[in-house]
Amino acid sequence: MSNPVIETEEHRALRSSVAALGKRYGREYIARTVAEGGHADALWAEAGKLGYLGVNLPEEYGGGGGGIAELSLVLEELGAAGCPLLMLVVSPAICGTVIARFGTEEQKRTWLPGLADGTRTMAFGITEPDAGSNSHRITTTARREGGGWVLNGRKVFISGVDIADATLIVGRTEDARTGRLKPCLFIVPRDAPGFGRSPIDMELAAAEKQFELTLDEVRLPADALVGDEDAGLLQLFAGLNPERIMTAAFALGMGRYALDRALDYARTRQVWKEPIGAHQAIAHPLAQAHIELELARLMTQKAAHLYDAGDDMGAGEAANMAKYAAAEAAVHAVDQAVHTLGGNGLTREYGLASMITAARVARVAPVSREMILNFVSHQSLGLPKSY
Numbered sequence: 001m002s003n004p005v006i007e008t009e010e011h012r013a014l015r016s017s018v019a020a021l022g023k024r025y026g027r028e029y030i031a032r033t034v035a036e037g038g039h040a041d042a043l044w045a046e047a048g049k050l051g052y053l054g055v056n057l058p059e060e061y062g063g064g065g066g067g068i069a070e071l072s073l074v075l076e077e078l079g080a081a082g083c084p085l086l087m088l089v090v091s092p093a094i095c096g097t098v099i100a101r102f103g104t105e106e107q108k109r110t111w112l113p114g115l116a117d118g119t120r121t122m123a124f125g126i127t128e129p130d131a132g133s134n135s136h137r138i139t140t141t142a143r144r145e146g147g148g149w150v151l152n153g154r155k156v157f158i159s160g161v162d163i164a165d166a167t168l169i170v171g172r173t174e175d176a177r178t179g180r181l182k183p184c185l186f187i188v189p190r191d192a193p194g195f196g197r198s199p200i201d202m203e204l205a206a207a208e209k210q211f212e213l214t215l216d217e218v219r220l221p222a223d224a225l226v227g228d229e230d231a232g233l234l235q236l237f238a239g240l241n242p243e244r245i246m247t248a249a250f251a252l253g254m255g256r257y258a259l260d261r262a263l264d265y266a267r268t269r270q271v272w273k274e275p276i277g278a279h280q281a282i283a284h285p286l287a288q289a290h291i292e293l294e295l296a297r298l299m300t301q302k303a304a305h306l307y308d309a310g311d312d313m314g315a316g317e318a319a320n321m322a323k324y325a326a327a328e329a330a331v332h333a334v335d336q337a338v339h340t341l342g343g344n345g346l347t348r349e350y351g352l353a354s355m356i357t358a359a360r361v362a363r364v365a366p367v368s369r370e371m372i373l374n375f376v377s378h379q380s381l382g383l384p385k386s387y
């Protein structure tokens with residue numbers, strides 16, 4: 001990681017200052033927050049004050065003027081310290097990017113400074129109960145009425161809606177109800193009448209909760225629409241590629257954290273004449289996990305670089321591959337870490353077993369492993385489609 005071609009001096013400095021912040025909070029902070037049923041507000045606020053949350057947003061709206069390369073590094077380092085902030089994936093990365101690229105001047109002034117300093121948060125809702133991996137099937141519909149919009153529909157698994165000031169909802173206009181998705185994006189304030197939410201009981205030890213949402217005749221002003229209602233998928237993908245790159249960073253951080261715990265243990269735990277890390281059955285899988293994480297990080301850096309350079313198409317393939325590689329690397333690293341700790345891998349004191357569930361999130365969301373393999377089969381390799 002010392003090669004300046006791959007990562008600049010500024011990047012390394014950012015990594016080490018974020019890592020120092022993460023170290024002050026650590027896994028214990030998240031564990032305590034989860035046990036109390038609270039939110040990671042203190043860490044979020046401090047990261048916001050230090051400029052980390054908005055590092056990718058334009059300087060003229062209070063951001064750091066960097067890109068997804070910088071923001072993904074913030075998330076990876078917090079995760080490696082044991083305290084990832086999932087809302088970084090949605091608030092500044094998806095919502096901030098979409099508003100910065102396609103929002104009106106008014107929307108930018110209203111939202112970006114708050115998203116950048118963390119005083120405001122925005123969730124993102126695309127998944128629906130009957131659509132899932134097939135976004136073309138979403139039925140949340142926007143109808144024009146009296147100069148504004150009326151939204152009806154349902155969403156599921158939407159993270160952080162309780163703490164977010166608003167949710168960026170992906171819908172379709174009424175005249176485009178069927179056929180290929182022509183998505184449009186609406187800012188729906190948390191307390192808009194008709195916007196209901198109920199928490200989903202997840203087996204996840206995370207500070208961020210998931211919600212099922214109902215939109216029942218939710219009336220919004222004309223300027224709730226972000227971007228052009230005809231620009232469709234282009235605008236949506238401006239947000240979805242950062243989401244994939246950020247999920248890769250989330251997975252990388254988690255994998256590194258788990259691997260570090262396993263290494264600490266393997267160096268000191270002794271039940272024969274050498275520490276268990278001397279046994280190759282323990283050492284090799286950990287070495288393999290390290291290699292997989294490093295490779296996944298390289299692809300994440302490539303994807304972020306292409307995205308920040310404005311190559312949306314190239315970034316699409318790389319972001320998918322990075323998300324795939326990082327999620328698989330994290331799942332393997334966490335599994336091996338739990339195994340390395342023997343019985344202690346399953347105790348609450350060591351806190352690793354709950355990460356098995358958390359690592360699986362990166363495998364299924366925001367786009368599943370199989371849908372990425374589909375993408376690569378069709379888009380990269382030119383193979384025919386089965387669905």
Ligand SMILES: Cc1cc2nc3c(=O)[nH]c(=O)nc-3n(C[C@H](O)[C@H](O)[C@H](O)COP(=O)(O)OP(=O)(O)OC[C@H]3O[C@@H](n4cnc5c(N)ncnc54)[C@H](O)[C@@H]3O)c2cc1C
Binds near residue numbers: 126159
């Ligand atoms: C913790 C968590 C947080 C989330 N946060 C958000 C959020 O903030 N906002 C949001 O919009 N969504 C969110 N999601 C939703 C997430 O993006 C979806 O779960 C994901 O897109 C998969 O959709 P699904 O769960 O409906 O699975 P399904 O689409 O039902 O898929 C089920 C299984 O079938 C496989 N499958 C489906 N189609 C195919 C095919 N053609 N070929 C091969 N295999 C296939 C999938 O790979 C998967 O293994 C979150 C999910 C989780 C778990």
